[in-house]
Amino acid sequence: MKKDLISIDDLGLEQILDYLDLAARVEALPAEKKAGLLPGKILATLFFEPSTRTRLSFESAMCRLGGRVIGFSEAANSSTAKGESFSDTIRTVEQYADVIAVRHPKEGTARLAAEIAGIPILNAGDGANQHPTQTLLDLYTLRKFFGRVDGLKIALVGDLKYSRTIHSLCRALLAFDGVAMTLISPESLRLPGYLTKAAAGTTATFRESESLVDALRDSDVVYMTRIQKERFPDLVEYEKVKDCYRLEAKMLAGAPARLKVLHPLPRVNEISPDVDATPHAGYFEQARNGVIMRQALILDLLDARP
């Protein structure tokens, strides 16, 4: 039976840990050995909405495994612009490729693609719903920095209301043991109640705070997010909150050595460039881990685990 990766909710803890282990094995392989793992295989990256970073990460992952990549980077460049249905696009492209990574502004598209296609589907983001490869690379990054995910103290900062990355990460962290999450956001961008309620019956905890400075002293990880202008129906509201949490190098002076700052990128103003040179900056390594995790996932879905 073919495999897909559609939603972090489809994965149990055991499978998440298996993917983290697989990514570590892939990372440890010499580059020349990796480059021979998927000769002749083709990844189609179907991006119905722009996302340079995720698309390039998938493409880099496939190229470094010795495979090749076809695809498009926005709906205007696809047959959708001519009126083709999403279903027909998937049915056609599956004839051209061995695995598909799909991003689409509508929720549920990756699941639909998986139902239609006879080849594996990777969800590269479906509307406001899921972005499971981002979640897995975030977990991989945590485990690389700390050797564990259990028991970490993680401050989530910025747009907790609309951030698909944050929602998926929270849901995944609930599966681990004793993760303490501190929520720091403007009132209008708080984490949805259904997510905080989901902690009931788990060993995870949520608490709200307004102070980024306090979080820097008392956390293992500060996970920053961009306030997403495109999510605001009223730009006046966006202007009120856009720069409410900005991390600068001088604020990290009293932070514990272990503290890592993560960000799914792209950043705008929420992390000052002077943070990059501090030992706390973890976001570029996080981006690198994205390629490794996506390599692991492509290999797993194509039944080509090393």
Place this chain on the structure above:
Amino acid sequence: MTPQNILLIPKIERGFVIDHIVAGLGIPVMALIGRRPELGDAVVTLGLNYKSTRMGRKDMIKLQADALPERLLQMLALVSPGVTIKRIANFEVVEKVVIQVPELFDNLARCINPNCITNGEPHVATRFKRLESGSKHFKCGHCERVCSLAELAGHLKA
């Protein structure tokens, strides 16, 4: 049954009684029956707001038909779960079934999320899975949006 009830909604020789409809839902249930071409020739009687020991008030529908379409039964589970279907032969109840909320609604309703792909591509069959046994909340099998039974009942497909 009181003489007044007999006058309002007489016994049928054969067919079905949809009983224990929550008062107020009789007309929406009638609308479901009206959608089924298989029941186009059926004689249908609607009774509203009867006194009921168990429910306080209830609605009731009697259909003189040979069979109830499967899709009608599925839609009843969505619009008015808990109703009792009684099959009647020779004026007697010969079978009684209570319609329960199922674990899965298969292509009965549209997703409440306007940005769900199933609303963009209406030929796609929807499915809504119950969150957990006993829950009245369901999760879209595509966009994963959670909605209530009542919300789904407001988004019935044809």
